[in-house]
Amino acid sequence: DSGVTQTPKHLITATGQRVTLRCSPRSGDLSVYWYQQSLDQGLQFLIQYYNGEERAKGNILERFSAQQFPDLHSELNLSSLELGDSALYFCASSISRDGGNTIYFGEGSWLTVV
Amino acid sequence: AQTVTQSQPEMSVQEAETVTLSCTYDTSESDYYLFWYKQPPSRQMILVIRQEAYKQQNATENRFSVNFQKAAKSFSLKISDSQLGDAAMYFCAYKDFGNEKLTFGTGTRLTIIP
Numbered sequence: 001d002s003g004v005t006q007t008p009k010h011l012i013t014a015t016g017q018r019v020t021l022r023c024s025p026r027s028g029d030l031s032v033y034w035y036q037q038s039l040d041q042g043l044q045f046l047i048q049y050y051n052g053e054e055r056a057k058g059n060i061l062e063r064f065s066a067q068q069f070p071d072l073h074s075e076l077n078l079s080s081l082e083l084g085d086s087a088l089y090f091c092a093s094s095i096s097r098d099g100g101n102t103i104y105f106g107e108g109s110w111l112t113v114v
Numbered sequence: 115a116q117t118v119t120q121s122q123p124e125m126s127v128q129e130a131e132t133v134t135l136s137c138t139y140d141t142s143e144s145d146y147y148l149f150w151y152k153q154p155p156s157r158q159m160i161l162v163i164r165q166e167a168y169k170q171q172n173a174t175e176n177r178f179s180v181n182f183q184k185a186a187k188s189f190s191l192k193i194s195d196s197q198l199g200d201a202a203m204y205f206c207a208y209k210d211f212g213n214e215k216l217t218f219g220t221g222t223r224l225t226i227i228p
Contacts, residue, residue, distance in 0.1 A: 002158070002160070031214075033214065033216075035216075042218060042220055042221075043205065043218040045214075045215040045217075048214040048215075055214055056213070056214035056215060058215055088157060090159060102161055102164060103149075103161070103216065104161065105151075105158065105159035105160075105161075106158075107156070107157070107158045108157055108158065110157075
């Protein structure tokens, strides 16, 4: 158990819908990262928050957004969902701003868009 | 842009034997981190081992060790005394100092033959 908690573990939704994925980082970790793992794109970095502020942005679509709350949990919002958004979404956390310490991954949230 | 290449899509090894997974990367940076992550059928991403580029000594974690060749930009993972529980996808990953993004390779699927 990495200590990073993600909910829900599985989600099935229809095209055009909106979903929210939730992540609680390890106790004490200030950085939260979101990654997407799909069959055709592999593991892609989406976005990072550090202590409530956006720190870095990767290949995140405009239809997707994220935030980190004062209690350090984070949410990834996916809207206007398309079939191609079906993937495993990972949250990860680390204690430091630059991720120099170990980055721990949660178990992922499986999203299926039908 | 940094790239990570894993040229072995699949590998197999007899139980109790030793296997080496290959990884090469491309970067113009001198300071960075390298990681090996394991993804078993449960799909969780588990950190296996990490190496700081400024350290000349190769990292080891129990049965897992790396051969880090900075000049050759090579970072291979050696698994000794392979066990059935080692069966998984193994991902090599790279991260700059001060850059939040982990760049992953495409993975190597390791099968353990009883």
